[in-house]
Amino acid sequence: AAGVIQSPRHLIKEKRETATLKCYPIPRHDTVYWYQQGPGQDPQFLISFYEKMQSDKGSIPDRFSAQQFSDYHSELNMSSLELGDSALYFCASSFSSGVETQYFGPGTRLLVL
C-alpha cells in the first residue's frame, strides 16, 4: 500500500539558511499535518491543511510557513534556521471523511550547524 512520502530524508543546513521540506500524502488523503520531533521527545504538532486551506496551527515558529498545493502535496518552508531547529520533521496524512487516523511518513532529519 502507498504510504506518505517525504523528501529529502536528510538535510544539513547552516544557521540562518532556509530549508524546504516536501510531503506527498497517501492517495485520496486530503489532510496533511506537520510535526516536529526533537531527540527523545514526542512529536509536536506544527500545522495542518485541509483542502489546501490551513486548518489548525500548533507550536510553529513565525520563521516557518507551509502550504498545501492543488495535488494535495505540502511544503514546509523554514527560514533563518537556528540550531534548535535540528529535529525530525514528520508529515502525516488522513482522509477527512473517514474514521481512520493519521498515517505518518518516514520523516526528514534536519541538522542545522
Added chain:
Amino acid sequence: QQQVKQSPQSLIVQKGGISIINCAYENTAFDYFPWYQQFPGKGPALLIAIRPDVSEKKEGRFTISFNKSAKQFSLHIMDSQPGDSATYFCAARFRDDKIIFGKGTRLHILP
C-alpha cells in the same frame, strides 16, 4: 500542561512476558485514541486505535483497554518479543483531527 500523560517512561520485559503501558487524559473533547510504535529514525506507525465508546479492542498480541469514566487507557502486548522493542506513544485526537501525543515509553524486550 501535558494533555496526555503516559507511563512508564521506560520498560524492560522478558521475552514472552506482558508489556503494559498506561495513559490518562483530561480533555473530554478527545474522540479517538491511537497508539503509535516508533523505531529509531523512523516515523510513528499506527499500531492500534480505539474509540471511547468501546472498552476493549484486540488485534493479535496487542490489546487496548479503555476506561472512559476514569479517563484512562492502556496498551497490553502479550507474548512480548525482542522485535517489539521500540518507543510507544499513546495519543488522543480532537474532533478536528489534531493529535496530542503522550511523552512515549521506551520498551525493551530481553531475549
